[in-house]
Structures are given as C-alpha cells and as structure tokens.
Amino acid sequence: MDFETVKKVIYTNTISYFDNLSECKGLGVYFKNTEKVEGIAKTLSNSIDLPHQEIKRTFFKLGSEHYENSIPFYIFIDLINEIEKNVIGELGKDDSLDKNSLDKVSNYFELVRNSVSYGYLQKMIKSDKDIIRKELRSVKDKNSELRPFLRDYLIWINKVTEDIKKLRSCDIKNNVQWKNTFKNIDEKDYVGSLLSDDEIETIKDVHRKLINISFSIYYAIDKKKFTLLTSNYMELIKLVGKLISLATVNVAVRSLEGINIDYLTGLLNRKAMDFILNSQYQIAKLTGKPLSIVMLDLDDFKEINDTYGHLVGDCVLQNFAKELQENLRKSDFIFRYGGEEFLILMPFTEKRDACKVIRKLLEKISEEYICCGEDIFINLTFSAGIEDISSKHESIIDIIKLADKKMYLAKTTGKNKVVC
Structure with a gap:
C-alpha cells in the first residue's frame, strides 16, 4: 500500500x-x-x-x-x-x-x-466516580426506608465502574446474585410502602434495562470493543441517575403531601404545586412515560355564593373535593388552584385516558345533588380542559396553559363539558 x-x-x-x-x-x-x-x-x-x-x-x-x-x-x-x-x-x-x-x-x-x-x-469514569461516592455518602441522609434500595444500587454501580476501569471480566456469581436480589422490587417493603404501583413498575423497567446493559458492558470488555463499551457505560450512568431520581423525587413528593394542604378542601395547595409539577414533568421526560394535566372549574359557582352564601359555597367545595379524591387514583395529584378552580396532575396517563376519566367524573357529578344544610340541594357541573406531555412542550407551564385554554373554551361554548 x-x-x-x-x-x-x-x-x-x-x-x-x-x-x-x-x-x-x-x-x-x-x-x-x-x-x-x-x-x-x-x-x-x-x-x-x-x-x-x-x-x-x-x-x-x-x-x-x-x-x-x-x-x-x-x-x-x-x-x-x-x-x-x-x-x-x-x-x-x-x-x-x-x-x-x-x-x-x-x-x-x-x-x-x-x-x-x-x-x-x-476520563468519564474518573469524573463519575466522584459523583457516585458523593451519592453513596448522601444516601446516609436520605429517608431511612429508602436507604437500602439506593445503597445497594450505588454499591453495584461502583463495582461495575471498577470493572470497566480495570477491564475485568464479569463476575457471573455477583451479577446473577444482584439480578436476583432486585427481581421482585415491588415486594420490597422499603420501596412498596413509599411508591405507587405505577412508580414501582417504572423503576422495575429501569432495573431491567440496567441488567441488560450490564451484560453488554462485560461483553464489550471481553472483546475490547471500547466504542461499544463507552456507549454502554454512558447509558449505564444515565439509567442509574434516572433510577435515583425516580426514587428520591417521588419520596420527596409524597412527603410534601402531608404538609402543604389546603385547609378548606383537604387538597394540595399552590405551595406544593410548583415542586410536584416540575418533578413529575422531569420524571416523565426521563422515562418517556405519559403525563396529563387537567384544568377544571366549577360552573356558575358565583351564583351559588350569591344565592346561598359563602358557607354553602364552602360546603360545595368540600364535597366536590371529596368526590375528586374518591373517584381519582391515589397516584394522581389534586390541587386547589384557586377559588373554585382545580388542577389535576395525572402521571403515567395518556390524554385519551385522562379524558375518559374526567368525562366519567362529570357524568357522575352532574347526576347527583350536593346537600349543604336543610332543603339546600345543589346540582353541580364543571368545565375542564386536558393536555398531555409531548415534544412540542418545552415546560410544564406550556401544558398548563394549553389545558387552561381548553377549559376556557369549554366555559365559553356551553359549560358542563370536557375539552381534550
């Protein structure tokens, strides 16, 4: 040549x-x-x-x-x-x-x-090792029930990183043991007691991907295929970060629920909303899972206050909040957005499914009467707009704005309807 x-x-x-x-x-x-x-x-x-x-x-x-x-x-x-x-x-x-x-x-x-x-x-390993060590130290300060779950993952990732750095072959016994240790994540009391079924299933999905990528990593080490190994390592770190975020953010979100409660309705208030909305939006982006936002406003609520007084108005809000809690999933987040307006965050939910749920709720509400004192029976309806996450949305605010526009459309075109 x-x-x-x-x-x-x-x-x-x-x-x-x-x-x-x-x-x-x-x-x-x-x-x-x-x-x-x-x-x-x-x-x-x-x-x-x-x-x-x-x-x-x-x-x-x-x-x-x-x-x-x-x-x-x-x-x-x-x-x-x-x-x-x-x-x-x-x-x-x-x-x-x-x-x-x-x-x-x-x-x-x-x-x-x-x-x-x-x-x-x-260079990546050297940089990431410091982050992993820092996470291991910080686990000590995290929720005591969650600590074993995160600690075991970080210890395992630390071992895999060392194997990559030193180009060590797979320790089959260790890898199989780790796989078996976590194969029934939903049976772990320290996870199951803190996370919803959907959240656990998402973590299990990340876990399965971690298992698959680990075997690919050891294949690349054995074959000295460093381009593949580097790609796999980057995916490994991303998955571990995703898993830690899913676990810790969800636990943090759940801990807020008992603190930031609207005194009248018992729903989450605006103070908790920003953190929960942003964290759930980031989780949806991380995992590629759906997320829907419902903006909901009670129809003609001012007339109820003007006709019966504010005490009856408060009674209507309390009863409606109770209906929301009883008819939506435990994993949904319900906020009193302001006055007679409510925001519902539905994780792991496509817009079409959210529409079915809210329309069914409207049908149930509109067929019943709320009793607020002797001889006061109020028939209630609401208008709602629904939007879900998609690539065109740059932030959770974009989704809320679109849901709000749809709610306004429902209001101005006859009320008592859901616009999706």
Missing part, C-alpha cells in the same frame, strides 16, 4: 470536512481554530503506518483531550466516521489500490475509534 498517497487523502479529507462543518453540529466553534484542525488532520494522516500500540497511545490521548474540552463523545465519533467514509470513497476510485489496502484503511479507522473511545471512557 502506498502510505504517502493514503496519508495525503486522509489529510485533505479531514481539512475539507472541518471546513464544511457548520456550527449547529456542536463542533463548529471549537474547530474554527485552524491550529486544532491542522493538528487533528496531521495526527490522523501521519499515524496510519505507526505500530498498533503507538496508534492506541496517540488516539487515547486525543480522546482524553477532547473530553476535557467538552466535545461530546458521539459527535466526535461521528466526525471520525464521516472522515473515514469520505476517505474510503476517494481511495476506492484509485485503481492502484486493491481491496486488501482499503481493508487496512478501514481497520486503521476502527483502531482510531476504539482508542479515542477508551480515552473518553477513562
């Missing part, structure tokens, strides 16, 4: 790739520095005829440096892939190069990817 020709093609294609790199790809600003671009082009082109160990050292260092410069791993690997594709495409037009020569170039780029990945990986 004519290394000089190949080196020239790698160099020119690398320079050309960076010249055409737009800033929206995330690397444009960083690599507008011609000295950095020149350095990478020379490193890629001049290293192809070096011994394998020298190539590994060179690109391990390059991966480490780019991690420290906050260049995302996947973007940098994609960069190498694109340069390889362009180089192979150009060399393939050269009749003097046979298939064996092209295979050698492909193998070289595979070695580059693997070595860059390992450089990233070692």
Whole structure:
C-alpha cells in the first residue's frame, strides 16, 4: 500500500470536512481554530503506518483531550466516521489500490475509534466516580426506608465502574446474585410502602434495562470493543441517575403531601404545586412515560355564593373535593388552584385516558345533588380542559396553559363539558 498517497487523502479529507462543518453540529466553534484542525488532520494522516500500540497511545490521548474540552463523545465519533467514509470513497476510485489496502484503511479507522473511545471512557469514569461516592455518602441522609434500595444500587454501580476501569471480566456469581436480589422490587417493603404501583413498575423497567446493559458492558470488555463499551457505560450512568431520581423525587413528593394542604378542601395547595409539577414533568421526560394535566372549574359557582352564601359555597367545595379524591387514583395529584378552580396532575396517563376519566367524573357529578344544610340541594357541573406531555412542550407551564385554554373554551361554548 502506498502510505504517502493514503496519508495525503486522509489529510485533505479531514481539512475539507472541518471546513464544511457548520456550527449547529456542536463542533463548529471549537474547530474554527485552524491550529486544532491542522493538528487533528496531521495526527490522523501521519499515524496510519505507526505500530498498533503507538496508534492506541496517540488516539487515547486525543480522546482524553477532547473530553476535557467538552466535545461530546458521539459527535466526535461521528466526525471520525464521516472522515473515514469520505476517505474510503476517494481511495476506492484509485485503481492502484486493491481491496486488501482499503481493508487496512478501514481497520486503521476502527483502531482510531476504539482508542479515542477508551480515552473518553477513562476520563468519564474518573469524573463519575466522584459523583457516585458523593451519592453513596448522601444516601446516609436520605429517608431511612429508602436507604437500602439506593445503597445497594450505588454499591453495584461502583463495582461495575471498577470493572470497566480495570477491564475485568464479569463476575457471573455477583451479577446473577444482584439480578436476583432486585427481581421482585415491588415486594420490597422499603420501596412498596413509599411508591405507587405505577412508580414501582417504572423503576422495575429501569432495573431491567440496567441488567441488560450490564451484560453488554462485560461483553464489550471481553472483546475490547471500547466504542461499544463507552456507549454502554454512558447509558449505564444515565439509567442509574434516572433510577435515583425516580426514587428520591417521588419520596420527596409524597412527603410534601402531608404538609402543604389546603385547609378548606383537604387538597394540595399552590405551595406544593410548583415542586410536584416540575418533578413529575422531569420524571416523565426521563422515562418517556405519559403525563396529563387537567384544568377544571366549577360552573356558575358565583351564583351559588350569591344565592346561598359563602358557607354553602364552602360546603360545595368540600364535597366536590371529596368526590375528586374518591373517584381519582391515589397516584394522581389534586390541587386547589384557586377559588373554585382545580388542577389535576395525572402521571403515567395518556390524554385519551385522562379524558375518559374526567368525562366519567362529570357524568357522575352532574347526576347527583350536593346537600349543604336543610332543603339546600345543589346540582353541580364543571368545565375542564386536558393536555398531555409531548415534544412540542418545552415546560410544564406550556401544558398548563394549553389545558387552561381548553377549559376556557369549554366555559365559553356551553359549560358542563370536557375539552381534550
């Protein structure tokens, strides 16, 4: 193989790739520095005829440096892939190069990817180890019932991280034991007593993914596939963070329920709302699970106050709040939003399902009478708007605004209805 020709093609294609790199790809600003671009082009082109160990050292260092410069791993690997594709495409037009020569170039780029990945990986582990240790220490201060659950996970992730760092093969006995220890999470008293069935099922789903990714990690270690190993490690850390967030945030949310209660209705008040809404929104984003918001307003409530007085009005609100609590799930969050207006947060619920529940509730409420004193029987209806989480919503506030608009539409088009 004519290394000089190949080196020239790698160099020119690398320079050309960076010249055409737009800033929206995330690397444009960083690599507008011609000295950095020149350095990478020379490193890629001049290293192809070096011994394998020298190539590994060179690109391990390059991966480490780019991690420290906050260049995302996947973007940098994609960069190498694109340069390889362009180089192979150009060399393939050269009749003097046979298939064996092209295979050698492909193998070289595979070695580059693997070595860059390992450089990233070692830096990531060093950074994450400190976070894991900090989490282990902080577990001591968390809810005593939740502590064993989090501690066991963090001890296990600490072991896997050490195995990755030292490229140790899987300890089958340890991994199977860990798998069996957590296979019935819902039977754990210290979890089941704190979380709802939906929340436990979500944690179990994350747990299953952790088991699968751990086996993939040890496969990558055994095969020395560092690009795969780095991707798996990043997914592992993300899943562990997701699990900790799910467990601790939900417990924190539940603990608020006994503190921030509206004195009249017994529902959650506005003080608790911001924290609970934001935390549940983040959980939905983390897990990809649905979440729906209901904005609900009692119809003609002012007339009730004007006709019967505020004591009767208070009685109506108390009875309606009781109906909400009895007809919605324990995992739903019901807030007195203000006056006769209510906000209902329904985790793990698609909009179509939320609509069915609220329409059924409206039908039940409208067919009954509320008794508030002798000879005072009030027929109550409400107007509601419902919106759920989707990619177009940038925050929980967006969902509330849309639900509120739908509620207003229900009010202005006849009341006694649910707009979804």
